[in-house]
């Protein structure tokens with residue numbers, strides 16, 4: 082009996098779900114018409130592609146994360162790398178067309194028929210083999226594949242060549258050198274090449290491998306690593322190694338690598354897979370809960386595709402950009418965008434994807450003579466700080482955003498809070514957090530009430546600069562609070578800890594209630610009721626910060642609600658996403674859901690607009706600011722996670738903001754602070770069973786609106802529960818054990 086129960090708990094933990102999760106895909110019955118709105122993204126974390134699925138001409142535009150114009154002195158911008166064209170002149174008239182992006186497999190597919198013959202194309206970007214892999218075939222047929230291949234350099238700064246079955250483009254931008262190689266491998270038939278194209282005739286199938294990189298090196302003092310020749314050789318070796326594997330093996334290696342991470346989280350909202358294409362589904366977004374789950378997982382897909390491998394964060398468009406003069410230089414923006422890009426990393430169980438951002442922060446913040454330290458030095462402070470815009474060469478400009486150092490540190494702390502990795506905390510996070518605290522020790526000044534305030538700050542991106550702006554105060558509060566916690570864990574230098582305690586005690590926490598019941602955004606200039614500015618900078622303490630909650634203080638939570646209502650339910654893409662999380666933190670699931678649906682509103686505008694009624698998604702589910710900005714994708718994924726589970730206050734709150742539209746469902750694999758992994762099944766809008774895996778053996782504290790009936794361990798033994806106060810329970814856990822919690826209706 083006990084054995085059976087144990088098997089059941091394990092089974093329900095590992096595979097809560099044999100449900101609709103296997104059918105996560107975006108699909109269309111026609112080729113893409115426009116890069117931004119309808120081409121589909123693939124990527125391995127640094128190398129990315131957008132495929133159009135054109136039949137007569139296939140177009141794959143590609144990027145590599147470090148291909149930037151600029152240098153430490155010159156601002157520059159993130160660049161398009163190039164375009165691959167496949168021409169099938171005899172495929173003019175076709176039928177049975179379908180273009181798919183499977184999130185389960187991270188594989189793009191294009192299928193169609195010409196004269197009754199079926200054709201299949203498959204595209205993915207392999208992380209283990211560092212290449213874009215494309216396969217052209219006609220299943221069951223021989224000798225049907227004939228087409229030409231063309232590679233275009235988006236810059237033409239160097240010499241491009243075709244040698245047998247390999248294309249090479251190379252050149253140099255302001256600082257860095259780049260190189261891309263494409264290898265065409267035919268099975269049967271003939272392959273010939275000219276100066277600028279490779280021609281395949283009557284092949285059974287063809288595999289195309291594309292790899293691209295630059296000699297950028299974050300860890301070098303001048304940001305340059307290899308010579309051009311070394312780069313060329315590395316890519317040649319890379320593509321040779323990939324081409325020594327069969328297509329089947331490349332695909333197997335890709336699937337294994339991707340699914341290991343993607344499958345960690347599964348969300349079932351009880352939806353059936355719709356039989357209409359995704360663009361039509363978006364038009365009917367209000368009726369579809371399938372789309373809710375798809376959009377949640379799309380954020381995780383995009384994270385895996387844009388934030389693995391090299392230590393550089395994904396940018397305003399992740400890694401996908403077809404423009405050499407992109408909006409806002411497609412850079413690293415520090416006043417919401419880059420942070421939002423990483424909101425779902427820990428909670429949706431993709432902790433590894435957080436590291437490229439974290440390691441980049443550490444490297445730049447501690448770089449001797451680096452620009453972030455220089456900015457601090459310029460105003461007579463120790464430590465490091467930032468402006469609003471940054472590039473991969475440490476260049477940072479346009480409007481001081483000093484409190485961004487505190488906001489960046491929240492990410493450093495969060496990675497510890499979820500992983501409980503003390504060595505990481507001591508070696509990576511803490512030195513950077515300490516240095517940011519020292520900046521504020523030197524910078525803060527006393528106001529007339531004896532409180533410490535940050536002088537001359539901004540509430541991005543509106544109003545006047547003044548002392549003690551809520552945005553700055555709330556962020557510094559988080560920095561001091563989290564650094565103090567970190568200091569205690571690693572036994573930090575007592576002198577520093579002592580100063581931190583003194584400063585923290587005197588710090589203005591940035592939470593003050595104004596004359597219409599709102600959280601004040603500024604101390605001096607008035608808050609205008611109905612100001613619907615897209616930034617929610619004075620609500621930092623609600624989300625992503627931790628000071629405001631109904632669990633802590635109803636008065637402040639009510640005031641935050643008044644402020645949020647005043648901002649309205651529209652906004653640019655990312656603004657809508659932020660509001661999902663804010664309403665979730667106010668435990669209002671239906672309002673959070675209203676914002677999720679607002680985020681899924683169909684947008685078509687592709688030029689910059691700041692209008693609140695223009696945000697939403699394009700037909701390819703890319704978030705539209707407008708234009709495309711990936712932060713809104715990641716923000717919505719984080720917001721949905723926040724609706725189902727919150728753990729930012731030292732306990733796990735199960736289903737804190739479940740909307741009435743999701744009456745029955747389950748979530749598997751969300752992470753909670755304290756290194757817990759959580760599965761929840763619910764019915765009639767109430768949790769039925771919750772299974773928790775304890776990664777570090779911490780005490781598990783929980784909050785639930787329902788009474789907890791029983792906690793059993795893996796062996797089916799009842800675990801002693803401690804009732805703390807109304808709704809709060811806790812129990813001791815052992816490392817790597819699974820616990821199953823059941824609920825009863827009455828409190």
Ligand code: FUC
Nearest residue numbers: 397409414418542653706
């Ligand atoms: C911030 C925002 C804008 C835009 C830009 C890239 O400046 O205020 O809305 O997202 O970043």
